[in-house]
Each structure stands twice: as structure tokens, then as C-alpha cells.
Amino acid sequence: METIESFKVKAGASRFGKHYKMKAVTLNILDIKISSKDTxxxxxxxxxxGLTPNGGPPLHTHPDQDEWFYVIEGDYIFQVGKKKYHIKSGDTIFLPRNIPHAFIQLSEKGKVIVAYLPAGRMEAFFEVTDKWESTPSKEEIYRVFESHNMKIVGPPLKAGSV
Known part of the structure; x- marks a missing residue:
């Protein structure tokens, strides 16, 4: 791997100055802290x-990526395979590749650090969702997930069912 210079990303800032807004599936603001280009x-x-209480992504898999979350603020329920976990501020959860997972944000607002190993096409995925101006069709959501190496395998978690 090529050696790069160290860098700092200030609080409230994004690595390249772009705040991605994930629209339609949930309303989230995503700031790149460490880019796939850096690693x-x-x-x-x-x-x-997270700005969507009782919202979260559909049950999905990442065939080639592990994912981890550290909760800074808020309360969540994560489903990983058949297991469900209540995750709150200060907690960490690891989601292994190929295991279906989803989460629901229970609090009014949430904030997490999420890492993808390897990075895959996640930056490109958030670039696409940032451009959505209205709620896309279910087919479009499935297509965008699949074109970024994820597969939807079930619906989002529902507040009453967790």
C-alpha cells in the first residue's frame, strides 16, 4: 500500500468537505472521516x-465487507442473523460479512461511527442516495443496493416488532 500523509478531520467536518444526506431509505447525514482513497x-x-426515529435500512448483507458501529448518541436495536441487540451510547457492535443485518433507531436523534472493512463501494453508494430528490421505488432501492455490492434480503425492522 502506498504511504500517505497523516491528516486530521475536525469535529463536524467531512474528509473532503461533503456532507452526504442519505434520503428515502432513512434521513441520515454521513461524513467521511477516513476514505477508501486513504487506505x-x-x-x-x-x-x-440519524434523523429518522423508528427508521433504519432494510435487512441486507455485505458479501465482501465486515461492518462495525460505535454509538455516540442514541438508542438502537440491531438484528444480526437471528440475534437482536439493544445498543446505546458507548456500545460497539460488529457485523460479520454475509450475515443479514439491519437496525432501527429508537431515539429521536442518533449518532454513530460506522466502519466498513474493506471499504468497498460505500462512498459511491452514499453519493447516489445523496442525489435522490424523492422517494425511489422499491425496485430502484434494490438496484442501488445491488450495484454497490449489497443485497436486500428482507424489510426494515419495525418499532413494534423489536
Missing amino acids: ANALAVFEQT
């Missing part, structure tokens, strides 16, 4: 601010 695609780290 030869070995790692990508985002700070995600």
Missing part, C-alpha cells in the same frame, strides 16, 4: 447522524 480501499469510516 487503498482497505477501510472507510463515516460519522452518521
